[in-house]
Amino acid sequence: MKNRLEKKLDMVAAGTQIVGIDIAKKVQWARFCDHAGRELDKPLRFENTTEGFERLAERIEKLRREKALFRVVIGMESTGHYQKTLIHYLTHNGYTVVLVNPHHTKRAKELDDNSQTKHDQKDALTIARLVKDGRFYECYQPEGCWAELRVLTATRLDVKQQENACKNRIHTVLDEYFPEYETVFKCSLIGKASLHLLKTHPFPCDVLRLGSDGVLEEIRKVVKKSVGRKKAEQLVKAAENSIGLTYGREAARLRLRILLAEHESCQQRLEDIEAAMERELDKTGMKERLLGIPGIGIVSLASFLGETGDLSRFTNGQQLIRLAGYNLTENSSGKSKSQRGISKRGRKILRSVLYQMALVMVAKNAEMKRIYQQLKTRESNPLKKKQALIAIACRIAKMLFSIAKHGGAYNPGRVADIQRAA
DSSP states (O other), X not given: OHHHHHHHHHHTSTTEXXXXXXXXXXXXXXXXXXXXXXXXXXXXXXXXXXXXXXXXXXXXXXXXXXXXXXXXXXXXXXXXXXXXXXXXXXXXXXXXXXXXXXXXXXXXXTTXXXXXXXXXXXXXXXHHHHHHTTOOEEOOOXXXXXXXXXXXXXXXXXXXXXXXXXXXXXXXHHHHHOTTHHHHSSSOTTSHHHHHHHHHOOSHHHHHHHHHHHHHHHHHTTOSSSSOHHHHHHHHHHHHTOOOOOSSHHHHHHHHHXXXXXXXXXXXXXXXXXXXXXXXXXXXXOHHHHHTSTTOOHHXXXXXXXXXXXXXXXXXXXXXXXXHTOSEEOOOBXXXXXXXXXXXXXXXXXXXXXXXXXXXXXXXXXXXXXXXXXXXXXXXXXXXXXXXXXXXXXXXXXXXXXXXXXXXXXXXXXXXXXXXXX
């Protein structure tokens, strides 16, 4: 910790111009300080355009010449996507850009004037002085295949959410007009047979008009086995005893048709995205080694690398755990001791990807399954199910880092040697 802070303070030592920028969608504010936090010039208001960026660069260079400063460090908050274009411009023009946690800005804004007042100019100065104190972290902008994987990961998540929302709306229509349908197709509501019936004969009146033979004939149009006469008879019986609504049926039929088309569209988009993920994964040079781990799939690995970027920039696996927000925190004082929990201050998607990996690994990877059981049943401090899964997720992060960083293939015998992350 001390070494990291000293390195940061060296970056903002004497002779450094520190620029704090408050990010917004259209208009930004910049404040200029020296290494001691003294302001060098009046605040600058600039727009999120090429001309605005050039005005900022001109002011920075003017101050550097006038004050004989030899280094520039530019700090800003990590606020969604608004800062990305400015970071791209600044880094490609040779400036050092660092990021400040918005939570720290919120806490520190009262230090100077003991006031809850908040405005863009004040925030920009607060950011600059946080950078002056070394309260920042380095900015990482992925490029090449790493950038492609990051965008694909976010896009897949968006489409997956759309697909889930679409499924929920399909369930809503069935709950209103044919609630018994899901008792027949319990685990395969979106299977081939079910989807065909929902497109052509979705409601009880349609099923009764077909009869068992007609339903079976419709099913045979899309599947030859797996679903037979018994399923058809169950569906007819359910239709006979249905409590579904009988009004607004034609509008509901149209709505269901639209939802099913949207669901198919989402599935096609997911296939396209996952194919693109596999192509970009090939370019990382890590695909074969990391996919050799039982329980790791193409989508999960591509999502993991999309969130972490190039693993060679890390020095140890614990950094990945902190990046995901899985590092443990404690809130104790004197005799009061609190339970430890995860910080959740990190990349939310990475945290989710690692957790999903853990769920699969404890089912398909014998070594991880054994460790998972040990964590839950050990005599000292046994973990609950979710706690054990988080511990497995941390081990997975360290294992992926170790194999990617040092080479070699997956060795089941070394899994237990991974430093315990529980």
